[in-house]
Amino acid sequence: MSQDVITTRLIRLDADLGTTPDEVIHGLAHVVAHANRTDNPGQLAADALARESKSPTGVPGGIAIPHCRSAAVTVPTLGFARLRQAVDFGSKDANADLVFLIAAPDGGGKEHLKLLSKLARALVRQDFVQSLRDAESEEAVLALINDVLGTNPSDNKQAASTAAKASSTDAEAVRILAITACPTGIAHTYMAADALSQEAAKMDGVHLDVETQGSSSVTPFPAAVVDRAQAIIFATDVGVKDRERFAGLPVIESGVKRAIQEPRTMLEEAVAAAKDPAARRVPGGATTTSGTENSQASEGSQGLSTAKKLQQAVMTGVSYMVPFVAAGGLLLALGFLIGGYDMANGWKVLATEFSLGNLPGHDVNIDGSMVHFDRAGLALYLGAVLFATGQMAMGFIVAALSGYIAYALAGRPGIAPGFVGGAVSVLVGAGFIGGLVTGLLAGVLAAWLGQRKAPRVVASLMPVVIIPLLTSLLVGLIMFLLLGRPLAGIMTGLQDWLSSMSGSSAVLLGVILGLMMCFDLGGPVNKAAYLFATAGLSTGDEASMKIMAAVMAAGMVPPIALSIATFIRKSLFTPAEQENGKSAWLLGLSFISEGAIPFAAADPLRVIPSMMAGGAVTGALTMATGTMSRAPHGGIFVSFAISPLWGFLIALLAGTITSSILVILAKQMWPNKALQLARNAG
Incomplete structure (x- = not known):
């Protein structure tokens, strides 16, 4: 074979x-x-x-x-x-x-x-x-x-061979474990494993076992090997499978490439950590209960830098928040579609005081006043039910953002205080800004408490009772006594500023949002713009809905524009790009900006600036036309939630044409040498 x-x-x-x-x-x-x-x-x-x-x-x-x-x-x-x-x-x-x-x-x-x-x-x-x-x-x-x-031996036999050579003569050796994993799981995973193993063989007093979590196989460490271990190395670019097995072990974390480039340094750091009672440890054990279960790789000996950890924690919170926003926002939009826009004036009464056997009429008593609705009967009732369900989902977005930021920083002990902090933020009017603050605060506090040594009698209660209790208490006190009102003031000022936007200031904001949406096509900058839009959408004010329209329209531009460009000037694109272009337009219409990533990855200097220009045009025009979107996702398929639809379509068309023309000109006037080479080779 x-x-x-x-x-x-x-x-x-x-x-x-x-x-x-x-x-x-x-x-x-x-x-x-x-x-x-x-x-x-x-x-x-x-x-x-x-x-x-x-x-x-x-x-x-x-x-x-x-x-x-x-x-x-x-x-x-x-x-x-x-x-x-x-x-x-x-x-x-x-x-x-x-x-x-x-x-x-x-x-x-x-x-x-x-x-x-x-x-x-x-x-x-x-x-x-x-x-x-x-x-x-x-x-x-x-x-x-x-x-x-x-x-060569097959997967994980390197570790088994190393273990087999262990005898009474190395009984005093420091026993280190290592996990290696890369995103693809084909090459770097095994190169890192062998680099560590070969270096360990040259070091006196070090015994190493390696588990490769690659594509070809994963053979977990035997329980006895884990029990004897004194420290562990995580050389990974992806999450570690079954990380809880190593709870309490001193840990050194890095990206997988560092293990290839500096295997001896990492082993020396692991030996030092094994002998240091204050060393950072894998969360979940008796001696430590904090840390992140989803820690990402870094190039440093103690994991990610503080700034990078905070950034990734916020991105984790956003990624967990998005399903609440998408589900809730689309349910709100469907509620409007079925029950009519005036249904929002009495949705709670309509959804809770009526039923399939008791449908509402056109005139309904809402809090003591008779309110007239354009629609009645089943349509009004179902619209209110959908709207109410969407409201409940949207009510979780700040808590989910806060809770999962804390989770990214402190693991499971951070979830409860993060959610509590988010709920308090909503209560005091601090909104998503408060959610960001409480998530980071809860995560840092929970992680710090988890690193404190606890008597064995209460150690098992730390992650499930003591840390969530103390952290929730501290976050609540800090928000109510210190930060709540200032953050609420900032949020109110932001909402007032957005509401007062008109003319050139609104257009400028649209330009900025359009540039952000097309800069990294699903990366941190794109997600930051989307968070800004969706978090404001829960308030229901017109300014927030205008921002949502600008963000969604601009995010649709890159895949559609690149698809059109591949049809117009096929020769400027590789066969793979031509193939991707056949489906990218549909991804764009669905507001899936990631449909443009294959083009940007292959030719970033020509593609990304062209897409940003089109995104800026689209963002500016949606703001200039006062276009609003009540739905946070769905693209053209939620056109019923966009008004005026003509403004949205004009902005989208203008941005798409701009990006298509610019990317064609860039590729024609500044030829792609890689494409020319591929043609010559073919």
């Missing part, structure tokens, strides 16, 4: 594939096509570049391993190039002259991925790497690669 992974037709020696990672990856994709391993090299290159955009694949030693899962290949495939001119793939030590393109079939079996992971593990062996540089023929390279594919 390993013979099928690579052939001499997939190898290029002393090749000139370009001067940038994009060009090299496109060149290797066409090497794969010439070997009859794919009939869509553009798609393969786009998939590899999408992975590259998440984290550069250069590793120490002048090596790069761009890799991906792709529907463009049906069998696991390796393309290899020894470059005449080394290219910067993001490694700290040197540019890469040895480049492997690892392509795994989308949805392929784990046995295939095991073979690919073996190659990645071999790349940390200096003798193997030097042999690749010294090889004089494609046949020699093929023999070297097939040798490691056929003889």
Whole structure:
């Protein structure tokens, strides 16, 4: 089976594939096509570049391993190039002259991925790497690669071998565990594991066991190994599976690439942590109850920097809040559609005091006054029920934002005080600004309390009773006694400012929101604009609905514009981009900005500025026409909740035309060298 992974037709020696990672990856994709391993090299290159955009694949030693899962290949495939001119793939030590393109079939079996992971593990062996540089023929390279594919141990056997060598002679060794994981789970996962294992073998008094949480397999540590461990290393770019197994162990956290580049440093930090009673620990145990169960990777020895932790905590809160906003907002919009807009004048009475057997008429007694509704009977009642359900969902958004920010910082002990703080924010009128503050406050306090040593008799009560109780109390007191009124004043001032916007000030805000929505297409800046819009939507005032319309319309522009551009000037786009363009318009109409990410990842300097210009035009025009949206999501499919609809459509059309023209001009006047190379290779 390993013979099928690579052939001499997939190898290029002393090749000139370009001067940038994009060009090299496109060149290797066409090497794969010439070997009859794919009939869509553009798609393969786009998939590899999408992975590259998440984290550069250069590793120490002048090596790069761009890799991906792709529907463009049906069998696991390796393309290899020894470059005449080394290219910067993001490694700290040197540019890469040895480049492997690892392509795994989308949805392929784990046995295939095991073979690919073996190659990645071999790349940390200096003798193997030097042999690749010294090889004089494609046949020699093929023999070297097939040798490691056929003889290297399979997943996690490195750790098992290390454990088997343990005996009474190393009984005094510091026993360290390590978890390695990367987003794709093919290459960096196993390179990090082997880099740590090989370095540990050179160190006296260190015993290391490694669990690779990759795509090919995950073999958990035996319980006995975990029980004997004195510290653990998390070298991951994704969440650690079953993290609670290691509760109470001193922990060193980093991104997976740091374990490849600085394995000895990380091991030394883990040894020091094992001997330090005050070391940071995995949350959930008897000696510690805080920390985040969803900690993201970092490049530092003590996890993420404080600023990065706070930023990611806010993004976590936003991501958990969005389902409440989407469900609640769409239910409100459906309520208006079915029951009429005047239903909002008495929705609570209509939903609770009537039933299917007692439907309301046109005139209903609302709080002692007779109110006339345009609609009556089943339509009015169902509209009120939908609206009431949506109101309940929207009532959670500040609490959910606050609660899950705290959760990101302190794990489960932070959830309750975060939700309590959010509820208090709503009560005192501090709104989503108060929710942001209480979430961060609750998370920091809960994490701090969790790191305090507790007597064993109360340790088990800390995460479920004591920390939530004390933190909720502290957050409540701080909000009621100190921060509540100032934050409410800020929120009121913001709402008054928004309500007073007209003319040029409103247009300027629309421009800013449009630029933000199109800057990173679903990233932190995009999410910040969306949070600003959706959080204000719960107030129901016209200014907030105008902001929502600007944000949604601008976010629809990039996928639609790029789809149109691929139809107008097909030759300016790669085959993969042309294929993506066939469906991107539908994603855009649905307000899914992420439909433009494949285009932006492959060509950010031409695509992103063009999209931002169109987004700015759209945002400005929605504000200028006073367009409002009562729905937080759905795009053109919630047109019934947008008024005036003509203003929304004109703004969307103008922005789309602007972006389409600009991206075509940018690609025509500033040609894409990677695209030209792909054409020449084809």
